[in-house]
Amino acid sequence: MLTVPSVTPDAISALSSREMRRAVMRRWLFRFSVLIGWAAFIGVWYFFSRLVFNPQQLPEPHVVAGESWTLITERDFRTNMQASLVRVLGGFLLAIVISCGLGWLIAYNAWWRTLLRTIVQLVVSTPIVALAILTLVVFGVSSLGPVITTAVVATPYIMMNVAQGLTGVDRRLIVMSESFGRTRSQIIAGVLLPSSLISVLAGARLAFAVAWRMELLTEIFAASEGVGFQIRRSFESYDVRGMIAWTVLFIAVMLIFENLVFRQIERRLQGRTA
Amino acid sequence: MATVLIENLTKIYPPTITYPHRVQALGGVNMSVTGNVFVAVLGPSGSGKTTLLNIVAGVETPTSGSVRAVHNGVPAQVGYVFQEPRLLPWRTVLNNMLYVQDRKSDRSRREAEFYLTMVGLNEVAHLYPSQLSAGMQQRVGIARAFLVNPDLLLMDEPFSHMDALTGRSLREYLQRVWLHTRKTALFVTHDVSEAVELADRILMLRPGGVVFDDIPIDLPRPRNPDDPAVRSVERDVLRRFDSMEAAVRFGAHAQ
Numbered sequence: 448m449l450t451v452p453s454v455t456p457d458a459i460s461a462l463s464s465r466e467m468r469r470a471v472m473r474r475w476l477f478r479f480s481v482l483i484g485w486a487a488f489i490g491v492w493y494f495f496s497r498l499v500f501n502p503q504q505l506p507e508p509h510v511v512a513g514e515s516w517t518l519i520t521e522r523d524f525r526t527n528m529q530a531s532l533v534r535v536l537g538g539f540l541l542a543i544v545i546s547c548g549l550g551w552l553i554a555y556n557a558w559w560r561t562l563l564r565t566i567v568q569l570v571v572s573t574p575i576v577a578l579a580i581l582t583l584v585v586f587g588v589s590s591l592g593p594v595i596t597t598a599v600v601a602t603p604y605i606m607m608n609v610a611q612g613l614t615g616v617d618r619r620l621i622v623m624s625e626s627f628g629r630t631r632s633q634i635i636a637g638v639l640l641p642s643s644l645i646s647v648l649a650g651a652r653l654a655f656a657v658a659w660r661m662e663l664l665t666e667i668f669a670a671s672e673g674v675g676f677q678i679r680r681s682f683e684s685y686d687v688r689g690m691i692a693w694t695v696l697f698i699a700v701m702l703i704f705e706n707l708v709f710r711q712i713e714r715r716l717q718g719r720t721a
Numbered sequence: 722m723a724t725v726l727i728e729n730l731t732k733i734y735p736p737t738i739t740y741p742h743r744v745q746a747l748g749g750v751n752m753s754v755t756g757n758v759f760v761a762v763l764g765p766s767g768s769g770k771t772t773l774l775n776i777v778a779g780v781e782t783p784t785s786g787s788v789r790a791v792h793n794g795v796p797a798q799v800g801y802v803f804q805e806p807r808l809l810p811w812r813t814v815l816n817n818m819l820y821v822q823d824r825k826s827d828r829s830r831r832e833a834e835f836y837l838t839m840v841g842l843n844e845v846a847h848l849y850p851s852q853l854s855a856g857m858q859q860r861v862g863i864a865r866a867f868l869v870n871p872d873l874l875l876m877d878e879p880f881s882h883m884d885a886l887t888g889r890s891l892r893e894y895l896q897r898v899w900l901h902t903r904k905t906a907l908f909v910t911h912d913v914s915e916a917v918e919l920a921d922r923i924l925m926l927r928p929g930g931v932v933f934d935d936i937p938i939d940l941p942r943p944r945n946p947d948d949p950a951v952r953s954v955e956r957d958v959l960r961r962f963d964s965m966e967a968a969v970r971f972g973a974h975a976q
Contacts (some may be wrong), residue, residue: 626875628798
């Protein structure tokens with residue numbers, strides 16, 4: 448015979464506290480597994496630097512960490528990282544401005560859609576090394592070259608996502624706005640922009656990562672300062688420690704941007720539209 | 722108090738890739754609505770009810786004929802309640818209300834809160850639509866339509882996606898707010914009992930978009946669907962609805 452369990456406030460409270468404990472446990476297990484992942488990565492690094500290569504070819508993690516700290520405390524670090532950051536952000540902001548206009552054209556005009564899709568395919572298929580060398584040829588060793596090239600490489604990713612965001616807007620919300628007499632600019636600001644924001648953000652994240660890499664590569668060929676330039680200089684003087692340390696710092700700054708800027712914005716947006 | 726004059730209104734949708742035939746949604750509708758009345762447009766699926774409402778709201782254009790919705794000689798301000806709530810998911814309930822307001826002042830905020838209180842939602846004004854139930858979202862939709870102080874209120878089967886209990890409670894909320902404002906209302910539905918419970922007048926549309934019948938409902942308000950008088954009128958309207966369906970089925974012409 449089936450018995451129906453009695454549901455009392457105490458039982459509900461006990462159930463919810465058990466659920467709460469499980470949720471906390473799951474969160475800690477997740478954090479622990481992330482730590483294990485990092486520990487495994489460092490372990491593999493030690494293994495290769497001690498048993499497969501020699502320390503001149505692949506320095507051990509603690510040596511790279513020490514070198515990174517030395518770089519950070521030096522005045523050069525700030526100057527070079529700042530130079531790279533300014534170029535990346537400059538190129539990235541330029542890409543966003545261009546992409547908003549072109550994305551709009553792709554979303555609402557068939558002729559522009561066909562033309563720009565072909566250009567996008569062309570840019571995406573071009574090897575970034577070729578673009579970096581071309582930058583050196585066209586702009587010489589200057590700050591403008593990396594900014595322009597970064598913008599050129601980042602634009603397709605943001606542009607296609609802007610177009611996708613705009614075409615994916617819920618038409619019913621536009622009809623609602625029109626029926627309440629909202630003007631064109633009110634609909635753009637109130638419906639089109641917010642509803643395409645998640646898609647634009649996804650494109651911007653991807654574009655930012657690509658822009659960083661492009662910037663670094665362009666600096667190797669066509670700059671007199673910046674992280675890419677420092678990596679090249681370390682390579683030329685066979686300073687593997689310095690090369691890896693600059694690379695690690697470059698990745699660290701990328702991760703900081705990804706976690707403190709993009710992920711926070713995404714979390715905020717998803718919380719509202721879930 | 723708005724006046725809606727509809728003369729010989731037709732709407733024909735051109736063929737599309739997915740449906741390569743012309744579709745006549747409205748076939749010469751003539752009707753007029755004047756005063757602080759609640760008019761229900763009753764008809765089966767495909768009778769052009771939503772198209773009629775969209776044309777009156779100005780979000781669709783007619784193929785021929787004319788529609789005039791005026792208030793004191795100027796185009797009437799319209800408030801629209803849709804089948805689905807159509808709330809902006811990235812705005813809170815209160816900000817969804819304020820979106821349809823021209824001026825964002827303390828007064829408009831107080832008005833928004835007043836209508837949210839009328840539909841029993843003032844406590845959740847700070848929440849996002851995804852945090853509300855479907856019925857609560859539709860109540861926000863109703864409050865939003867009243868907030869613009871409409872001369873003409875358009876409602877397109879606003880309770881059709883709700884379960885019976887939620888629909889009943891929403892009808893009570895709607896009656897309460899409408900009795901407070903007494904705006905001219907055009908309410909589209911295919912539910913006879915809903916039309917009888919809410920309307921002063923029922924216009925019956927037959928498939929192909931032609932007015933088949935015009936039935937006045939003279940019952941005191943607020944109405945209770947379980948009231949014998951309401952049920953008696955409901956049976957009468959249902960009988961007429963059946964005779965319209967029979968007339969359509971056997972190819973008879975509309976009156």
